[in-house]
Amino acid sequence: MPRIIVDVMPKPEILDPQGKAIAGALQRLGQTGFSAVRQGKRFELTVDGEVTEEVLEQARHAAVTLLSNPVIEDVTRVEVVKDATIGVSE
Amino acid sequence: MSETPLIGDFSPAPDAGLSGARIGVITFPGTLDDADAARAVRLAGGTAVSLWHGDHDLQGVDAVILPGGFSYGDYLRAGAISRFAPVMEQVVDGAKGGLPVLGICNGFQVLTEAHLLPGSMIKNNHLHFVCRDQKLRVENNSTAWTAEYAAGSEIVVPLKNQDGQYVADEKTLDELEGEGRVVFRYVDVNPNGSRRDIAGITNAAGNVVGLMPHPEHAVEAGYGPDSSAFGPVGVRGGTDGLGMFTSVLKKIVGAN
Amino acid sequence: MSDLNQRVQSRLETPAEARNEHGHHLGGPADAVEHIEGRKFNIDTVEHAAATPDTPLPWAELGLKEDEYNRVVEILGRRPTAAELAMYSVMWSEHCSYKSSKVHLRQFGDKVTEEMKKDMLVGIGENAGVTNLGDGWAVTFKVESHNHPSFVEPYQGAATGIGGIVRDIISMGARPVAVMDPLRFGAVDHPDTARLVHGIVAGIGGYGNSLGLPNIGGEVVFDSVYQGNPLVNALAVGVMRHEDIRLANASGAGNKVVLFGARTGGDGIGGASVLASESFDDSKPAKRPAVQVGDPFAEKVLIECCLELFKASVVEGIQDLGAAGISCATSELASNGDGGMHIELTSVLLRDPTLTPGEILMSESQERMMAVVTPQNVEAFEAILAKWNVEYSWLGEVTGTGRLIIDWNGETIVDVDPRTVAHEGPVYERPYHRPEWLDGVQADAFAGSAADASRPASGEELKAAVLELMASPNMCAKDWITNQYDRYVRGNTALAMPDDAGVIRVDETTGMGVALSTDCNGRYAYLDPYTGAQLALAESYRNVATAGAVPMAVTDCLNFGSPEDPEVMWQFAEAVRGLSDACMTLGVPVTGGNVSLYNQTGGVAIHPTPVVGVLGKFDDVARRTPSGWREDGQAIYLMGTTRDELDGSEWANLRGHLGGKPPVLDLAAEKLLGELLINASRDGMIDAAHDLSEGGLAAALSEMALRFGVGARIGLGELCERDGVDLFTALFSESQARAVVAVARSEEVRFKDMCTARGFAHLRIGVVDTQNEALDFQGQFSLPLAELKEAHEGTLPKYFA
Structure with missing residues (x-):
């Protein structure tokens, strides 16, 4: 069954305590190749049947109303992926 | 300036x-909960020693407690960053050599992240932080930390956590049950x-115990x-948790 | 989507524009400031300002009135620079300057006797007041509001409210030891209430639990008057040794100024001047700036780091950064000190490198502190910060010039007398008058009104009434909320919810400790703000005494509507007058607090809500009195007199009535009742005590029985006869200065003799009964505890779980 992927990230200007703590840990572990970390969320919305424009629009709406808090987060991706396990080809 | 105890640092006369x-x-x-764990050790009659996460040094202690809290904010996963603390190298080595180690709440989470x-633990099934007086059954009284309790006896201790839902695959759960390594059950x-x-478990040797x-x-x-x-008991009079600390103290003194 | 949801939604969609708008304005006048490659600015220097007197500045957008702006020009003798304008606008906002409330608040400092000052080590004006506990111990506590931010973003608003009040406590040199939260929401069944309850409760828990501070009490009230303006107040208490008391001042020329903790980002820019000073109004475009996000882990580390700094005596003065950020910290430290201060603003560590100087000065990024350190102590200071992995940067030093000078890359952008920023802001004598509608409201008593048409009288009706009361949103069990807070951490909590007061042990050797309670009945204050504020104090005082502690000090959070409405301003003036008079009568000084104005939406103000916190002292917290009985056969006594007082009561509220006059206040009786309860606790005469307040005797007896699940046999015939009231009134009246106690049989004679000797009314109304699991009102009705418990505990889960 196809799924719609929604990625949500903290707004760039908003403090991300999670990312900050992870960045500090990476430095202490000697993994110094990264200058910053930001931690976001990924949602997978499974769709029964075809992903119509209407369904996609619903996902976009859900992304900005429920899945993200527009005060502190941005929706950075709303995208359809076909699930390989049921053999759907492009 | 006088050396006054901050709240929680006071030591009553040990037994x-x-x-x-x-x-x-x-x-x-x-x-x-480090001050609370140290107080518990003292009230049980032992001597509490403060250990710092950044030191590669257990100061020759006879047992170690990883107390509760939100180390590194629990931001990545509970315990995921603390398990890499310098002191954890000595804790892991010690645990493998039989050193009694107790992880409470966040400390339990650190012990699972460290694979001891x-x-x-994942988020509570109801998704809220919960603080309540919780009844537990002592399923295994042969560990370093539970010998003072009768097998099958019940105790009431506070429970407070956000990520307290213990999970493992069925095979692991069956092994834990089969080997009697479930120490506490809700x-x-x-x-x-x-x-x-499951509220708490032990390793095969019985020296490492973790509970929420x-x-x-x-x-x-x-x-x-x-x-x-x-x-x-009187108002807020429950002391059912003390046995865990007297258990390990008696074991240490008896072995000396 | 409801209207309200739509309004919230439309607000949520505008922050980007709002912020850009600020970025432009804060950069300064267009001809003087522009971004180059997003990092460098042409800076509006003092020199430039002097040379370009006619450049227009966006003072109105920043919330300054024209006469206020003109006063800034007059003070400086020239137009302000963009950075100076940012500082003055934010520091002269209602939130920071108390410009509407100052003239009234003076009464808290004036109506004080020498006796009241005896134990006050630090009074109003510092971050929080400090009270002497003896044996070298001191305690500091304060309650603050975070109302508007919590409506916009409930989780972060409530979380950062806890963070802010805890930093106030740390900056006095104390270790924070507990928090409490007085909360007021709209109607329990309104669709927006669940959003706020879930976010606010989770935010308080998420932040407070992660700091390791027990949450030991507070209030939860539901009333549609708070629908668009929930009240999220936060109280924190801390303890210290006398020698550890720190003040916010920068003294000693040559001493270094350091900023440490989190980096500075764009959080809450303009929040202090814009967000907290203007009510939400659909007709104006939203000016809501970026929301502050809290990092409780950073704050926990900051607490431990600061305590180690205090222990090592390496900071001379310290100030937390809250509203108005660096503007506030630098101007307050400098004006409270004996000289001036000179700092380089480019030394501030930034999370967002595109911030302009004005934005850096106004940023409300959380978890930051500013300190003054002698040159000799710099190395020791840096070692402690390195141990805790806390970032810091040295900004400059204390000077003897009497000026606050701020440079940007060596060019001066601020050159002011710091007192004109921090302390000599505008003061308004706002007009006020008694609302004309008040006479009509006060004349509309509950008794005999349409709402009182079917007053319960039979046993069955009274039983149903008690169940209805105890299941109502305001009287129901709050466990669903308080179970989301840690009440155990630090191991010193001797009492917490649902007992009358939270009790914390301070000294583990002696058992000395403190009790705290916060209270306010907004309906009483609506009916009569002068008496209502006094009743809030009386209840809080009574709660602390009921737990067995001697009341010592007061903090207040005065939540009101718009001061520009003369009727609201009258409510405010009356409440302050009432509270300060009552504090004087009871002999307990106000040591600090907070004013939150503009709590109104679309012209409708909240009920006046002066939340009053009282702190009391125990010589040994082992003597504290819990609110429930447990021992079979103990005698149950009602202390005090019951009058026919149902106006503004919880029962009238259940019937949708609000009118008449609040219960009669008798401070002498309150004081005497307090003394009796404290003596009875000290001498071991009573094993349980509970004050009577909202819901009257019916609520008190129900709560006492449910506390430990132990029933009682109650007979109220003699009470009705003595006080000339019917059974319904005996159960539901909210007459003040009353408490119910459980007395051991062996102590009964001594207890009665004590009350008689002091001339205080007391009457045996029942006996504890561990066999019969019910509250048995003999000859009337029997209320099984299981049924009562189910009604009492089911309400919040029904709406929110």
């Missing part, structure tokens, strides 16, 4: 006999959706839960 046993309490950044205990209410009502509830908050009459599984 003679057990005071020779030294138990380390590790403070990670974001640890909250199997399984993991009674009456499963407060977080933990698999098979907080025995260190049920050690002093007047500041514990309102009830005890052993009979009526």
